[in-house]
Amino acid sequence: MRVVRAAYAGACYGVQRALDLALKAVEDGGRVYTLGPLIHNPQVVAQLAERGVRAVDGVEDVAGAGTVVIRSHGVTPAVKRSVAACGLPLVDATCPHVARAQRAAADLAEQGRHVVVVGEAGHPEVEGLVACAREAGASVSVVAGPDDLPDTLDGPVGVVVQTTQTREVLDAVVAALEQRGVQLLVKNTICFATRQRQEAAAALADEVDAIVVIGGRNSSNTSRLADICAAACPRTRHIESPDEIDPAWLAGCGAVGVTAGASTPEGQID
Numbered sequence: 261m262r263v264v265r266a267a268y269a270g271a272c273y274g275v276q277r278a279l280d281l282a283l284k285a286v287e288d289g290g291r292v293y294t295l296g297p298l299i300h301n302p303q304v305v306a307q308l309a310e311r312g313v314r315a316v317d318g319v320e321d322v323a324g325a326g327t328v329v330i331r332s333h334g335v336t337p338a339v340k341r342s343v344a345a346c347g348l349p350l351v352d353a354t355c356p357h358v359a360r361a362q363r364a365a366a367d368l369a370e371q372g373r374h375v376v377v378v379g380e381a382g383h384p385e386v387e388g389l390v391a392c393a394r395e396a397g398a399s400v401s402v403v404a405g406p407d408d409l410p411d412t413l414d415g416p417v418g419v420v421v422q423t424t425q426t427r428e429v430l431d432a433v434v435a436a437l438e439q440r441g442v443q444l445l446v447k448n449t450i451c452f453a454t455r456q457r458q459e460a461a462a463a464l465a466d467e468v469d470a471i472v473v474i475g476g477r478n479s480s481n482t483s484r485l486a487d488i489c490a491a492a493c494p495r496t497r498h499i500e501s502p503d504e505i506d507p508a509w510l511a512g513c514g515a516v517g518v519t520a521g522a523s524t525p526e527g528q529i530d
Contacts, residue, residue, distance in 0.1 A: 261510065264468055265529075266519035268460040272453040274355025275299050275523050278332040279308075281353045286312045291326030295319070295339060296384060298331045298353065299523040300479035303500060319343055327351060332523075333384040334358045336391035357423045358385055361449035362392045368418030368445065369398030376409070377402045378433050379422030380480060386422055393420075405429055406436035416443035423451040424481035424522070426458060426488075453522060454481055461485045461519045462492060468517035470495035470510055474528055475521030482521025489519065501528070 271279075278298055285292045292313045297305045305315055313329070316322060319342045327349040330340070334354040343350050354362075368375050375393040379386040381402045393400045398418075401410050417437060421430045427450060437444050465471050471489045475482030477500060486498040497509055510516055520529050 261513055262515040264464060264515055264517050266457070266460040266464045266517065268453070268456040269518070269520045269524075270522070270529050271525045272355075272451070272457075272522040274332050274357055274451070274453075275525075278329075278353035278355070279304070279525075281351050282308060282313050282329050283311065285327045285329055285351050288327075291324070292329060293322050293326050294329045294331050295335055296331050296333070297478075298329065299476075300333075300482075301476040301523040301525075301528075302478070303476075303528065304523070304525060319346055319348070322346070322348065329353050331384070332358070334362060334388040335384070336388050337395050338391065355423070355451075357449070357451040357453075358388070361385075361420055361423055361447075362388055364447035364449055365389045365393040365420045366396045368420060368447065369393040369396030371416070371418065371445070372397075373416045373418035373445065374398065374413055375400045376417055376419045376433065376437070377422070378404075378419060378425055378430050380404060383422065383480060385424075389420060389422070403433060406432050409433070409436055413437075413440070413442055416445070419444065419446040421447070421449050422480075423449055424454050424484060425450055426484060427455065451522075457481070457485060457519070457522060458488055462488050464517040464519060465489040465492035465496070468493060468515040469513040470497070471517035471519065472496075472505070473498045473519055473521070474500070475524040476500060479521045479523050482523065485519055485521055489517075493517070
């Protein structure tokens, strides 16, 4: 049986940067805390905990002195202010692409636009985008697709998108807004690495008999890869570890594809 790896798969620059920053904080000494899991990969978060990087829900959970690391998904401006108010050392590991999306959301808001955030409600990155827009004075709508758009949108509209969304979803939302004739400005903040992984996964799914998608089940970009693969290859399985692989999945396969989300390090793929 051939095992074929996707042309683009695994940890992206933003994830690797966050990991490097967190581990450097450990090496510099003292306690290290991340506000929420540093990345959406339970195995990696557990490994970080073993090395002294503890994930907490909020600044109030930081026990005494310690360095606070902002996770790759970013946080709201209010959270950054609360860290500063506590006088704690801060390491900002927000993915640069997420930071760019936050600036875009604030810029659209400052123009007096109603901001439409294309993404998953409740996701930490989306919460940060919403907060950046609201702090700049905008009203905000979070939509997973065109069906979620509010019935009435008064005034000019600005669109910003969660970095791990698909271009197809963004295009569908934009097309629905254009049909309404609203004054529209779109900031396409989808990460290029995300797009690369999605396109490579789709191409691979067309070529193999089964495909394994590796990454955290709480990882949006990994789940999206699994959906993309399943559309072309029904024998798609989303796993977090090799122990989950059932040989029955691969019965009769001549070729099996392997891809992985942007929060999956090389060691897990291997």
